[in-house]
Amino acid sequence: xxxxxxxxxxxxxxxxxxxxxxxxxxxxxxxxxxxxxxxxxxxxxxxxxxxxxxxxxxxxxxxxxxxxxxxxxxxxxxxxxxxxxxxxxxxxxxxxxxxxxxxxxxxxxxxxxxxxxxxxxxxxxxxxxxxxxxxxxxxxxxxxxxxxxxxxxxxxxxxxxxxxxxxxxxxxxxxxxxxxxxxxxxxxxxxxxxxxxxxxxxxxxxxxxxxxxxxxxxxxxxxxxxxxxxxxxxxxxxxxxxxxxxxxxxxxxxxxxxxxxxxxxxxxxxxxxxxxxxxxxxxxxxxxxxxxxxxxxxxxxxxxxxxxxxxxxxxxxxxxxxxxxxxxxxxxxxxxxxxxxxxxxxxxxxxxxxxxxxxxxxxxxxxxxxxxxxxxxxxxxxxxxxxxxxxxxxxxxxxxxxxxxxxxxxxxxxxxxxxxxxxxxxxxxxxxxxxxxxxxxxxxxxxxxxxxxxxxxxxxxxxxxxxxxxxxxxxxxxxxxxxxxxxxxxxxxxxxxxxxxxxxxxxxxxxxxxxxxxxxxxxxxxxxxxxxxxxxxxxxxxxxxxxxxxxxxxxxxxxxxxxxxxxxxxxxxxxxxxxxxxxxxxxxxxxxxxxxxxxxxxxxxxxxxx
Numbered sequence: 265x266x267x268x269x270x271x272x273x274x275x276x277x278x279x280x281x282x283x284x285x286x287x288x289x290x291x292x293x294x295x296x297x298x299x300x301x302x303x304x305x306x307x308x309x310x311x312x313x314x315x316x317x318x319x320x321x322x323x324x325x326x327x328x329x330x331x332x333x334x335x336x337x338x339x340x341x342x343x344x345x346x347x348x349x350x351x352x353x354x355x356x357x358x359x360x361x362x363x364x365x366x367x368x369x370x371x372x373x374x375x376x377x378x379x380x381x382x383x384x385x386x387x388x389x390x391x392x393x394x395x396x397x398x399x400x401x402x403x404x405x406x407x408x409x410x411x412x413x414x415x416x417x418x419x420x421x422x423x424x425x426x427x428x429x430x431x432x433x434x435x436x437x438x439x440x441x442x443x444x445x446x447x448x449x450x451x452x453x454x455x456x457x458x459x460x461x462x463x464x465x466x467x468x469x470x471x472x473x474x475x476x477x478x479x480x481x482x483x484x485x486x487x488x489x490x491x492x493x494x495x496x497x498x499x500x501x502x503x504x505x506x507x508x509x510x511x512x513x514x515x516x517x518x519x520x521x522x523x524x525x526x527x528x529x530x531x532x533x534x535x536x537x538x539x540x541x542x543x544x545x546x547x548x549x550x551x552x553x554x555x556x557x558x559x560x561x562x563x564x565x566x567x568x569x570x571x572x573x574x575x576x577x578x579x580x581x582x583x584x585x586x587x588x589x590x591x592x593x594x595x596x597x598x599x600x601x602x603x604x605x606x607x608x609x610x611x612x613x614x615x616x617x618x619x620x621x622x623x624x625x626x627x628x629x630x631x632x633x634x635x636x637x638x639x640x641x642x643x644x645x646x647x648x649x650x651x652x653x654x655x656x657x658x659x660x661x662x663x664x665x666x667x668x669x670x671x672x673x674x675x676x677x678x679x680x681x682x683x684x685x686x687x688x689x690x691x692x693x694x695x696x697x698x699x700x701x702x703x704x705x706x707x708x709x710x711x712x713x714x715x716x717x718x719x720x721x722x723x724x725x726x727x728x729x730x731x732x733x734x735x736x737x738x739x740x741x742x743x744x745x746x747x748x749x750x751x752x753x754x755x756x757x758x759x760x761x762x763x764x765x766x767x768x769x770x771x772x773x774x775x776x777x778x779x780x781x782x783x784x785x786x787x788x789x790x791x792x793x794x795x796x797x798x799x800x801x802x803x804x805x806x807x808x809x810x811x812x813x814x815x816x817x818x819x820x821x822x823x824x825x826x827x828x829x830x831x832x833x834x835x836x837x838x839x840x841x842x843x844x845x846x847x848x849x850x851x852x853x854x855x856x857x858x859x860x861x862x863x864x865x866x867x868x869x870x871x872x873x874x
Contacts, residue, residue: 265510266329266358267502269411272494273404275501279513282501284526284537286510291525291537297816303461305636306378308447310362311463312637313376313430313480315472317363320346326460329358333419340366340420354418356502361412363430370424373416374480375409378636380432380646383479391429391486398486405429410487410494427487432636432645433479440641441467442476445827447637477637477645515541518570519561522553545573550580550603556757557592595747603753608771608865611749615866618859621740624659624694627859628686629851630703631844633819639827640677642717648709650682651822654848655689656856665780665856667849671841675826679710680719687727696731697855699761700743708732742855750862762814765854766795768861775864781857784850796854800846803839810839812847 265286275282284291293299314320323339325332332351339345343366350364363374379402381390391402398406409427416425446467451460504511521527526537539546552558552569561568561583568587572578581604588596602609631652636645643649651672656665670685672678690696698704711728714721731739743759752767769776770793776785786799802809812818824830825840 265505266353266356267498267505269359269408272411272498272501273408275513276404276407276497278515278520278524279501280515280541281524281526281537282504283510283512284540286505287535289526289535289537290528292528293525297814297820301816301820302378304449306376307449307461307463308444308637309378309432309478310376311447311465312442312472312476313363313374313478314348315465315469316476316478316480317346317365318469318473320348320363322348323350326351326360329353336364340364340371344368352412352415352419354415356505357415357418357498359412359415361416366423369422370426371416371420372426372428373409373412374428374430375405375412376430377405378432379405380434380636381479382434384435389481391481391483398489402486403490406483406486406490407494409483410491411498413487413491414495414498427483428480429483430478430480432477434645434647436475436477437642437644438477438638438640439471439475441469441472442637443467443641443643444635444637444639444823445831448829516570517541517573518567519553519559521569522558527553542573542578545576545578548578550753550756552578552580552583554756555580555583556595556599556759558757560590560592561587561596563589595751598751599757602751606753608753608767609751610862610865614745614749614862617745617749618862621695622693623661623663624657625697625859626690626694627656627697627852627855628690628703629654629699629848629855630706631815631818631822631848632706633822639823640675643677647713648679648706649677650679650706650710651826652818652844652848653682653686653689654845654852655686656849656852657689658856665853667852669845669848671844671848672822672826673841675831677717679713680717680721680724683707683710683724683728684721687724692727692730694738696739697742697859698739699741699855701741704732704739742858746858761851761854761858762795762797764858768858769793769796772861772864775857775861778860781853784853796850797847800850803843810843812843818844818847 267282271282271285274285323332323335325335326349329351330353333353336347336350336352339347339350345366347364348362350361352359352361352364361373362376363372365372365374391399391406393399406429409429413425413427416423446465448464448466450462450464504513521538521541524538524541528536528538536546552572555561558569562571566587568583569578571584572582581600583596583600598609630650632648632650633639634646634648638645638647639649652670654667654669656667658665668689670682670689672681707728711725711732713719714725714728730736743761746764747759750764752764752771754767754770755763758764775781781796784796784799786794788794797813800811800813802811810821812821821840821843825837825844830836830840
């Protein structure tokens, strides 16, 4: 059994995970839509990088590692060459190299990542911090290429191995041959059901090579600094795969388990990694790992979760009082108290705060994308593209809820029209409700885009400046109000609007009956009340039905509608448009529901249905 570079990177986060990964234990990453979305961008960046080497060819036999390695050796033995996805094996260490070049006696190993830096502000070497050490945010990527370097050095000891990272440079602007719609990602299954992803390029490769958004950086110094540690760790992990039976490295249980991908409701007793590590404490409810900002318990040098496990408890309600300190202590305290009593909490202060907010009330939500390969020529990688807003408005106390929205339909840079139409909708007066500071961050970036693109619209620029001024009393973040003044046991440790809505939705029968919200009341086949997002109706897209229920899905649908295979199909585009509109409308209506729920809890007036 081989130790691959992906195995190695997983094991570096927790050695026990290596065992779970190799035996296919259930993981929350298996069907993670955002992870898949990011992977698509990574495939495009990798395809772009390979286009920079027109002499390169892909090594075959990828399903059979030893045959693929033999092909790699034979190709390198023939002289200078460039290989894509070359397989290299030494004993039970295996790596596939994105781009492997032989130049004389040197082997250049180029690892392609969709991660980014800015050559204008970060300098030529972004991998080191101010004190000269390796920057923590780059260490995983450097260990990736270091692992490959170890395998190459051992497989080809007569060659000098030179490591490179190819990453995205945000200082560069995309040309018309380096935009999103120049690439088509296709997924298929290879032999033995192995997933295979390919990317078709539709642009002009010669022009792309002259001007692109990538940088290929020599990381010899950084790899040299960590390679001994990486080699030792790789040998330790690989050794566990050669024993019979395969050895599982025992877990170190603590707060880091909060982010474990093997903590999932799927999988039976034999395939649930979290259960194997935690034993009976995995089943405890409410669980300490579900405490709000559990990572902050006890400060920097104290693992309170590990302390509790050592005392054979994982109950959230048994967190020691002295562990809750700092900015998150109040939220943690009332989460514990009201979870223990299984009661909903609303502070006495919240109604008075809401009463200070002037009408009209605007509940707004944005859908945007920030991807490695930009949608439009002239854009920089990971620059914001704001393509949709939704707004529910209540003009006066007891007034109707009226919805308005805007969705880009033209294949042009959308952010400025987005801002113009939003300005027309919410104007200068009234209260603007958001959930998290995301919307303000987007508007600030659009204001910066006006300057960088040379858009001369003083009135729009001044409006954006006013709306985004820090501390603007007109803008109210409902997430902050929820953090300080509201809790429901079903929210657990999350402040996501979806968790907050789901919790309030189950407890306010009267409000659900209001015609504004009643259309989202659906039950499953067992008569259980559904999450409102799960009630959104699917629409036919070709031969199948699709529905958008979260933000990643919205980005995917927008991309497919505007730049994908169906962009010339008016019927499918219209279905995608409807999916986006109904999803974004519910995002803002969720805020209206929570706001109204808070009012009814405190005895205030309900809204009037439209």
